[in-house]
Amino acid sequence: MKTYQKVLSILGVSFLMLNSGCSNLPFSKDQKVENAFEKHLSIYPVKQLEDFYDMEGYRDKNFDKDDKGTWVLSSYFAEQDGKDEPLKSKGIVLFLNRNNKTAKGNYYIETINDDIEKNETIKYPITVKNNKLVPKEEVSNEVKKEIENYRLVVQDESFGNLGKLKKLNSSYSEQVPLYTVDYELPKGNKINKWVRNKFSISEEKANLFIELTGDLRGSSSGDFKFKILYGTKGKNRKYYREKVIFQPTKEEEYGS
Template sequence: MKLETVKNKEIIAILAKVLLISHQNNCESFNVFEEKGADMMSRRKLNATCIVVSLMMLLQGCSNIAITKDQQVEQAFEKHLSIYPVKSLEDFYDMEGFRDKEFDKDDKGTWVVSSKIAIQKDDSSPLVSKNIYLFFNKNNNKATGKFVLSKIYEDFSKNTENEYRIAYSNNKIELLDNAPKEVELFLKDYKFLVEEKSFKSLNNLPKISSRHNDNLPLYSINYLIKQDNEINKWLQQKYKFMKQDAIMNIENSGELSNSSLSNFYFKVRYKGKKEEIQYFRESINFKPSKGGY
């Protein structure tokens, strides 16, 4: 596994002192040769030996502060996720996101906050998904969006999709179109994961797998979250998900070292008996406003 050394000025300074001291100590043990009239070549060989020994000690010490790529990614995840839960989704108006070359100079950008609940009872049933998309435009401090209710069948010709306009203000989702009662009730008390729960320490969660690509950039880790995990319990209680262990995927597309917030994607997936599938997905993306948001 590829190792990357922690970049810490204080640690480097300490290690430099250790190198100096160890070099002096090691050389002192050989001073007896100089007293016996060792020639210049012997002294040079002796100094070279001292340096090699000291470097070996230094490298051995460095191995104790090396971290894996997963740990580096995880630490970056925790730093960015520490802002959640937010007091209100309207806090996104004041947040700065990761900007690439697609952004115009005068465009403050738009935060796209989306959430999805999808359930498929068995192989013969459709996958029913309820999707919320909110666009928090930093240029005018207005949030509009849409709610999409879809049913996906094995026979694609039977698929259905209904879309309703929504807005967000005063910490509530407002339905702008006429919609069935079930849609009104679903949106009335809907809450996003990022406004109610903390991710806490990811290091305490068992890791299942990971994939990272510095060139894209894209970083992804799958965790096992037990039934009594706080996020798992929140999903069980609020949205009636299965009471069992689940797999949580966290994905980030953005520079890990960048101080601004990057795009994040969260997905919690459950699989029950008779091929029943349930999953909750939420994403936070920063986009150029010229995309029509």
């Protein structure tokens, strides 16, 4: 599924970090960094999506001084029954404009094939009302129900004490700043159960990969994304992605 680009290509930066002398120490050896990481994630779940209108984000030099910024929430679940089968996904991209406190975005249904000419993308405009996604146009009852029942992890679940999870890998660079960590997610974990229940997944164990950018020493929230992966490539692969980004608002959107 297409998502909106930020300044960093996160995975590319991760590989660059590991090959450029940046710190790759386990967070357990730097408790200060780990505590700050968990503090930033502790704001979730939000009481309602509209809370993002009043939430300060990490600002870099690309922000105009009069721009309050826009939060971009993206989320989708994808599954592939086999390596020769198409990858099917459903999800949302939502823009929450802090300048005029308006929300707009799309609900996506996509099918991705090896033959790109067979790819299919259907999108439905959405907005937010009372902590709920709603279609902006007339849609079928089935699609309306899918949109209105769509939820994000940041609405429903806490990341809890990450220190209790088995850590598989981690790295961080204060220069970027970028922090990444990969966990083994047991079947009893609340987020794991949330994803499995929402998308009817039979697999119980999963991997959780989290990336966060922004100054952990500051009071504002940085960008973060996470992926929960079930199965392996070519063998009933299923995964859920969610991303929260704070970015400059396009000039033409200020008064829209």
